[in-house]
Amino acid sequence: MYFYAEDSQGKTVDLDEAKNHANDVILRESVPADLLKLFCTLIQRSSLDLFVHINNYLRRVTSGESSFVLYFSQLVKEGIISVIGENILSPQIRLTHNDPLFGTLLSYSESIIINTRCLPEQLIEEINSDLFSHQHSGALRQVLFIPIYGPGEVAPVFWVGLANSEQNMEAAQRDEALVFESCRYCVALIKNTLRYEEMRQHHIRLKLLISAIWDCSKHIDDMGVLNNILKEKSCEIFECETCSIYLKEDRKLVSRTTEYGSPFDFHNRGLYDIVIPVGLGYTGSVAASGEIVSTTKYQITGQIDFCTALDKYSGQETRNLMAFPMPFKDIPVYGVMEVANKVEKNNFTKVDEMYAMCFGKLAGSLLYHSLHLRKTSANYENKEIINSFLLRHMKVKNRDIHDLFRVLDIPDIESYYSPTCLPSSTNENETVLVIINIFSELDIITHYGIPPIKLLRFILNVKKSHQKLPFFNWFHTFCCFQFAFMLVATHELVQKEYLLEIEVFAMLLAVLCHHMDYRGSLSCFQLTTGNVLESLYSSPGQLSRHYAIGQTFRLLNDPSCSILENVSDDQYKKILLLIDKMILATDLADHLNRMYVYEDLIGRVFNFELEEDRELLYQLIIGCIEMNDYARPWKHLREVAPRIFNEFLRQNDEPYAEGVFNFPDLTYRPKMAECHNLFLTSSVLPSFEKLCKIIPSVSSFIPIVKLNLEAWVTIRNKIKKEKTDNIMDVLLTEFEIREEPTPVAPLPDEAEESDYSEGDDQ
Structure with missing residues (x-):
């Protein structure tokens, strides 16, 4: 601002202008x-x-x-x-x-x-x-x-x-x-x-939209990849955790189209056949009105339910959501996309709604053309599938290339042969190397031509997929894997013709992968047996097991983790079928329902040549592996017990709120000792007793199980006697100096069993 004016003699101060300002x-x-x-x-x-x-x-x-x-x-x-x-x-x-x-x-x-x-x-x-x-x-x-x-x-x-x-x-x-x-x-x-x-953030989102258009257009001929990219890009653009896609057919929204039979959620079988009537819930209201709906769990109007059945299927809690239409040309609502759980924010903003209108039009057009292309190219895709099978034997194997790699010099696994092994003594980073060494010790890497670098990447991916849960975490999986190896190696299941080599390989993979991406959903086990503690080990309708199977197959099909690339076609199909059955066998709800079938197997002579007998045997073995914590020394069980408490109590929060399950009040901790007694007497001990009647050498675990049962009975009686509710202090003090049990010789079948269910002090 200038406060002077120019004249022929130069610049002079303009006082009037200065006064004005x-x-x-x-x-x-x-x-x-x-x-x-x-x-x-x-x-x-x-x-x-x-x-x-x-x-x-x-x-x-x-x-x-x-x-x-x-x-x-x-x-x-x-x-x-x-x-x-x-x-x-x-x-x-x-x-x-x-x-x-x-x-x-x-x-x-x-x-x-x-x-x-x-x-x-x-x-x-x-x-x-x-x-x-x-x-x-x-x-x-x-x-x-x-x-x-x-x-x-x-x-x-x-x-x-x-x-x-x-x-x-x-x-x-x-x-x-x-x-x-x-x-x-x-x-x-x-x-x-x-x-x-603001413009910078706007340009960043516009770049993401352009990137989404480019990436989706390259995969418009692959419905599965297109679906995954749309979900990935939507989560990236709107900074959220989950995304769901539904198409409108007649007066309903579906996750699987009737005409093409294509699911839009490839990660969860429980969500394959979702049908939402138009006008029902927030998603249905978008299909009816064609307008964006954005809300949080704290803004429930009372007219529309916020938490739908989808929350129960997915195992996630919806904090906030935004549902928007996907139009295509003259069709105002071709489908509906729902994004949920905004990251680090309480709700979706008006800016998110502005981008949702643009992204909805993009997604609607892409899905329409992708489904149309899928229909017209069905014959060509079938031909490609047939060609892939016909050309599979002609492709160059990677065995010659990966023979150049040698197995790393990894820790000695001599101690892992022992039934008294304490997995907690192994560092978390060393567990991956121990697992590789176990595969090498059993000659699986050489026999099936597994590339060591891909096996390493496969195990690391499985380890990363495990959630940070109190009990069902990577430590639990490692305990199960070590116990399975100990049974196979120490009790010579292959040499003594109990199981085939391929069944042992599949069992190790199943045990390694049976809790992939498990997020701790509760089970229907209590409704079946009435045993509250056993509900930790099973899931509703085996939903989590089916999900783990799908994740395992996807990982095995990943080029960087394809550890089965050098097996024959018959072996490949056989291993996948065994993994499917064995992961399902880890659900204890089915395991205890098969108890009477195991009795029939014990009543007759085990026939190694019959596939049905071997299937029942490895199902029984896997059930015992899942309960391995109770067949280990008391020092290990004492360490794991608090994690079991935390896992069970954590899982009870949602059922109490939802009113789905009728659990007793387990917040009173002394009842947990009674639960362990019931679990040991009704599940663990009968399972190991049946297994030792088929494999006599396994009877060495019976004294360990009974000693652990004796410890829990003593804890229960001590709590009743002293009228204390601090069970953790009892765990840490009562057995602080207790010596660990050592395996004894196999017990004779006619050995007299003590009645541990009565809770008498020993």
Whole structure:
């Protein structure tokens, strides 16, 4: 701004112009040095840093105890608060046109004081948190909102909020003057910074949309890949956890089309045949109205159910969701896409809804053309499938290439032959090397031509797929795998003609993969047997087992993990069939239902030549492997017991809320000792006793199981006697110096068994 005019003799000061702008440089309340210091700190900062510095300055010079900036999005009609005081909010507070505060600020052009009744709960909580962090004793009472205008602007660029400022007229005028003077010269900087960051995020999302179009167009002939890419891109664009796709047929939404028979969720068999009537639930309401629905579990209207049966199928809790239509040409709703669980945010924003309209049109067009192409190219695809089988024997094997690789020098596994082995003594990183060494020790790597580098990658992928659960985690899988190896190697199941080599190989793979991606869903086991503890070991309708089977097959088909690439076609089919059966056999609900069948097998002579007898035997063996913790020394079981408690109690949270299962009150911990007694007497001990009648050498585990049962009976009696409810202290003190049992010679069949179910002290 120039305050001078030029003439023939040079430049002279224009006093009139200077007088007109005299008010622009007058500071009534602010200290010039403080303002200059503030402006210097605002250079080359992000919007979050700008707000932090401005808030700190306003907290220091005004009467407000806390401050924040409420600005408006340039893309959608939405108010945003990203910083309160020095606290950067995650997620941000977003105000829509339905929010009373947003409507109030739009209708005012001057400063206004708003009490807490008109403020969002999230804003009140964040301000109170900031007040508490700065040791202010009082809670939020009111907020003074001051509008900040830019040059030539008729609407505020943003609003500055002062929390708990003094309410007298003189103090309010002083606060307004300080805010106006501090923001007058930086309003353009703040506005441009906000626009830059918003446009930058907008361009990033546009790039993701373009990338989605490009990637999907390359795989439009493959429905499975297209479906996975659409879900992956939608989760990336909307920053969410899950995505579901449904097509509209007649008056319903389906996950499998009737005409083409194509499922849209390839990861879960339980979701293959979902049918949602139009108008039912949030997803059905989108199909009926053709409009976007976005909500959270805290915004239930009472007219539409938020948590549908899909939550029970998927095993996940839906925190928030957004469902939007997928139109195609003249069809307003060709399908519906639902994204759920926004990452690090409470709900989906108006910006997400804007991109959803664009992405919905893209997905609808791609799905329509993909299904149409699938129908027209069915004959060609069948021909390709036939050719793939015919040409399989002509492809070059990778055995000659991977023979150059040698097995790594890995830890000795001599101790893993022992029934008293403690898997907890093995470092988690060493477990992968131990498993590879076990495969090598059994000559499986050489016999089936497994590339060591692919076996290593396969095991690492399986390990990574295990969830961080209290009990059903990678440690449990490693315990089962070591126990299976010990049975095979020590008791010579192949040499003594109990199982075939290929059955042993499949059993080891099944034990290794039977809990892949298991997330801890509860089972229907209690409804069948009434035993509460055994519900840990089974799942509703074997849903998780079917999912583990699918994940195992996908991993085996991955080129980087194809450990079966060098086996023959017959062996390949046989191994996959065995893995399918053996993973299903890990469900103890089915295991105990087959007890009477095992009795028939024991009643007759075991015939190694009969496949039916071998199938029953490996099902019994796998059931015992799943319960291996109770056939190990007490030191191991004592270490695992707290994890079992935590797993069981964690799984009971949802059934209590849903009212699906009628569990007794197990929050009273002394009942857990009784549960272990019941589990040992009704499941573990009978299973091992039946197994030792077929394989006599396995009877060496019976004393260990009975000693563990004796320990639990003693714990139960001690709790009853001392009337204590702290079972963990009993576990850690009562048996602190107890010596571990050692296996004894096989017990004779006519050995007298003690009645451990009565709970007598030994």
